[in-house]
Amino acid sequence: MPEMIYILLINTLLVAAVVMLHYAFLHRIVRLLPKMKIRHSFRIVFGVFGALIAHICEIWIFALAYYVMHKLEGWGTLVGNFEGSLLDCAYFSFTVYTTVGFGDIEPLGALRYLTGIESLTGLVLITWTASFLYFEMQRHWHNV
Numbered sequence: 001m002p003e004m005i006y007i008l009l010i011n012t013l014l015v016a017a018v019v020m021l022h023y024a025f026l027h028r029i030v031r032l033l034p035k036m037k038i039r040h041s042f043r044i045v046f047g048v049f050g051a052l053i054a055h056i057c058e059i060w061i062f063a064l065a066y067y068v069m070h071k072l073e074g075w076g077t078l079v080g081n082f083e084g085s086l087l088d089c090a091y092f093s094f095t096v097y098t099t100v101g102f103g104d105i106e107p108l109g110a111l112r113y114l115t116g117i118e119s120l121t122g123l124v125l126i127t128w129t130a131s132f133l134y135f136e137m138q139r140h141w142h143n144v
Contacts, residue, residue, distance in 0.1 A: 003074070007110050011117045014065055018058040022125050025054035026132050033136065047136055051129045058125065059097045062118045063090040069111055076109025097122035 029050045033043045066089040069075035081104035082088050092105045096118045107115045 003110070007113050010065070010069075011114055014062065014114070015117060015121050018061055018121060018125065021058060021061070022054050022128065025050060025057075026129070030132075030136070044133065044137055047133055051133065055097070055122075055125065055129070058122075059093045060090060062097060062114070063093040065114060066093060066111065069114065074110075076107060076111035078105050078107055078111065080105045093118065098126070099123055 029047050033047055036043050036046065063086065066078065067086050070078055070084060070089065078084075078089070078092060082092070088105070095101065095103065095105075096115050099119050099122060
């Protein structure tokens with residue numbers, strides 16, 4: 001039972017960290033876009049790149065968690081076309097976050113819970129980004 005509490009705690013902290021990071025990025029973007037002295041269409045491109053950077057940072061947070069949990073005893077493992085490197089964990093995290101799904105790397109043990117929560121979190125954050133960018137385009141493109 002204590003193992004399940006640790007899993008729940010770690011997953012909750014990771015989700016909280018990436019959600020707060022995503023909020024911080026979007027908040028900064030929404031404050032910067034109106035101040036930029038360039039055409040609005042280019043401002044939206046800046047917003048897209050800012051959102052992509054946020055997603056990449058979030059994916060790397062999950063990748064670090066996979067890496068540490070894989071190295072520690074009792075947290076599960078990743079198997080398949082996996083050598084245990086941080087880059088392997090990042091690749092796996094990209095496929096999970098974007099809900100592409102498992103292919104050549106598969107989680108075993110407690111890591112399965114993290115993959116499930118990362119998929120759900122990635123889906124929500126990608127949708128949040130799409131809604132945010134749509135709102136920003138609607139708000140400003142009438143001036144174009």
